[in-house]
Amino acid sequence: MKVKLIEPLVVPKEVIDKLSEEIINMGHEFIYYDTKTTDIEEMKKRVSDADILMIANNPLPNEVIETAPNLKMISIAFTGFDHVGKLAKEKNITVCNAAGYANNAVAELVIGLTLDLMRNINKCNSVIRKGGTIAGLIGGEIKGKTVGIVGTGRIGTMTANLFKCMGATLLGYDVVENEEAKKLGMKYVEIDELMKNSDIVSLHLPLDETTKGFISRERLELMKETSVLINCARGGVVDNKALAEILNEEKIAGAGIDVFDMEPPIPSDYPLLNAKNTILTPHVAFASHESMKIRAEITFDNVVNYLKGTPINIVKL
Template sequence: MIIKLLEPLVVKKEVIENLSSEIKKLGHEFVYYNTKTTDVEELKERAKDADILMIANNPLPNEVIEVAKNLKMISVAFTGFDHIGTLAKERGIVVCNAAGYANNAVAELVIGLTLDLMRNINKCNSVIRKGGTIAGLIGGEVKGKTIGIVGTGRIGTMTANLFKCMGANLIGYDITENPKAIELGLKYVDIDTLMKTSDIISLHLPLNDSTRGFISKEKLSLMKETSILINCARGAVVDNNALAEILNEEKIAGAGIDVFDMEPPIPSDYPLLNAKNTILTPHVAFASHESMIIRAEIAFDNVNKYLAGTPINVVKL
């Protein structure tokens, strides 16, 4: 079989060579592209003769899948897979993801964004460099606050655990209750109650038809003026125009946002770029040196297991 890694995985070349050695030993051809492209024609050229494709979060549109006539399996070195064209499902192509590789990295960035907003870290940095003082920069503590976890899967539960270690109270919302979250002391409530009572809301929802725009203007309007929203999940689970409006009207205290309605670079007229009391990061929650190695290992393991006839991490498209 011809197996192609269509984009870099942000690890050293030696890591790729080591991880691909098993594929080569079995007599398969492995091709690695160490440059990233979103050009559809270039992607077509790269993918056209592949039996197996490996990607990260680079879009794989239907036009590319269409020309890959031999394509049987896609290994996604990423948790989400909504960037894969619908043709993969229509053709019955097996898709495996790397869920779990960045659990810790994402959870830690949630904490970082929360602390930045609550302790005015960015503002303090700017003020001290301009000769300023503590005036107006008194912050708040996480201890004793109520944390609302929306989506209590592995990342949401790990985030809840970090907040618990800081002395916070935990409530959560999900369509399915997670026993591990309950063990932490998290109490499940309906979404409106969570929005109304949380001091800090952290989103951990996947993006699908039922979650797109789930955090609507109506739900955002339920939040307390002193509360903050953190989104390190998927941008489109929030009505971000409404969020920008509510922030500018100072109806909530702030927001830490790592994900948007599109991948960076973000257009200059995007409302959140100019919203008050925001900390914005360019979709980096998943990206730590440690997590990049873990996801590469999982992505190659997906391929090896598929070749062995025992596929793992298969997702439902």
């Protein structure tokens, strides 16, 4: 079979060479593209003769998939898979993801964004460089605060554990309660109760038809004026236009946002770019040196196991 990695995985080439050895030793062809492209025609060229594709978070639309008649399997070096066209399902293509590779990286960035908002770290940096003082920069502590975790899968539960270690009380919302989260002392409540009673709301939902716009203006308006929202999950789970309005109306104290309605670069007229009291990062929660190596290993393992007839990490589009 012809196996193609059609975008970089942000690891040294020697790591790719090492990981691809088993595929090659099994008698399959491996081709690696070390540049990322969003050009549809170029993507079509890259995938046209592939039996197996390896991608990261670059969108793989239906019009690209339909030009790959031999395509049997897609290994995604990412947790989310909503960027893969639904045609893959219609063509019975096996799709596998790399869930779990960035649990720790995402959880740590949630804490970092929360600390930045609550302790005014960015503001302090700016003020001290301009000859300023502590005036107006006294912040708050996580200890004693109530943290609402929306989505209590592996990343949500790891994030909850970090907040617990810092002395927070935990509320949780999910369609299925997580026993590990309960052992941390998390109390499960309905989403509106969580929004009302949390000082910090951290989102960890996947994006699908049931979660798109889940954090609506109505739910944002339930939050305390002193509370903050953190989104290191998927941009589409929040009504981001409404969030920008809520921030500018000072109905909540701030937001730390790593994900948007599109991948960066973000258009200059995007509402959150001009919202008050926001810390924005360019979709980096998943990206640490450690997590990049782990995801490459999982992505190649998915392919190897598929070739052996024992596929793992299969997802349903």
